[in-house]
Amino acid sequence: MYSLETRRLYLCVGMREDMAEFLPAVIRGGVDIVQLREKIIPFSQQRTAAVEMATICADLAVPFIVNDDPELALSSGADGIHVGQEDLSVEEVRQLVGPDAIVGLSTHASDEFTQGLTTSATYLSAGPVSPTPTKPGREGVGLEYAVQSTSRSDRPVYVTGGVTSENIGEYVKSGLRHFVVVRALTEASNPFEAARGIRLALDEALSTVTI
Numbered sequence: 001m002y003s004l005e006t007r008r009l010y011l012c013v014g015m016r017e018d019m020a021e022f023l024p025a026v027i028r029g030g031v032d033i034v035q036l037r038e039k040i041i042p043f044s045q046q047r048t049a050a051v052e053m054a055t056i057c058a059d060l061a062v063p064f065i066v067n068d069d070p071e072l073a074l075s076s077g078a079d080g081i082h083v084g085q086e087d088l089s090v091e092e093v094r095q096l097v098g099p100d101a102i103v104g105l106s107t108h109a110s111d112e113f114t115q116g117l118t119t120s121a122t123y124l125s126a127g128p129v130s131p132t133p134t135k136p137g138r139e140g141v142g143l144e145y146a147v148q149s150t151s152r153s154d155r156p157v158y159v160t161g162g163v164t165s166e167n168i169g170e171y172v173k174s175g176l177r178h179f180v181v182v183r184a185l186t187e188a189s190n191p192f193e194a195a196r197g198i199r200l201a202l203d204e205a206l207s208t209v210t211i
Helices: 019-029 043-059 070-076 090-097 110-116 143-151 168-173 191-206
Strands: 009-013 033-036 064-067 080-083 102-107 123-126 157-159 178-181
Touching: 009 019, 009 191, 019 043, 019 191, 033 043, 043 064, 043 070, 064 070, 070 080, 070 090, 080 090, 090 102, 102 110, 110 123, 110 143, 123 143, 143 157, 168 191
Parallel strands: 009 033, 009 178, 033 064, 064 080, 080 102, 102 123, 123 157, 157 178
Antiparallel strands: none
C-alpha cells in the first residue's frame, strides 16, 4: 500500500475527454495522488474512465482513489476510495475494499474530525477552507479549523477549498502539509505548468519549516 505521509498534492478531478493527456501532465508537474470525483455520470462510463486513470496512475506510481463507490473502486483497480459524511461509513467501506486499501474521509467540523480519528481511515480531509463551486451550498470552514485538525491528527489531513500557487505558501506556514487542488489544475490552459507552479511553491514553503 502507498504511504501518504509525503504525498502532498492531491488532485480531485471529474471525467474529461483529454484525460490521457491531462493526467500524465499534472502528475509530471507534481501531483502525487489522484481522485476521480463524479456524482451523476452512469456507472459504466465512470468505470471506463476509472480504469483508464488507474492504469495511468499505476504507470506513474501515483495512488488512484475513486469517490463514494466501493464497487467502482474494486472493479477499476483503484487503490482506494474517499467517502463523505453521508456515505457508507469508513468501517463499512473497509470491509468491502479490504485492509490494505486507502480510505479517505471528508470532515467539515470539529466533531466530525474527532469521530474520524477513531476510524481506520487512512487520511482525513478538512474543509473547504473557503467556499468553492465544487461544493455548492457548503460554507467555508475557515483556516483555523484546518490548522487545528492538522495539529491534532495522527494521519495526513488534506486541506480543501481554493488552494492555489499564491496561497499555498501561507497555508504551509500556518501548519498545513497536505492539499487538495481542483480548479487551479482542471481549469488551467497549461495543466503541466499549473501543477509545476503549485508544486514549486509548496516545496519552497516546506523547505522553510520543520516537517
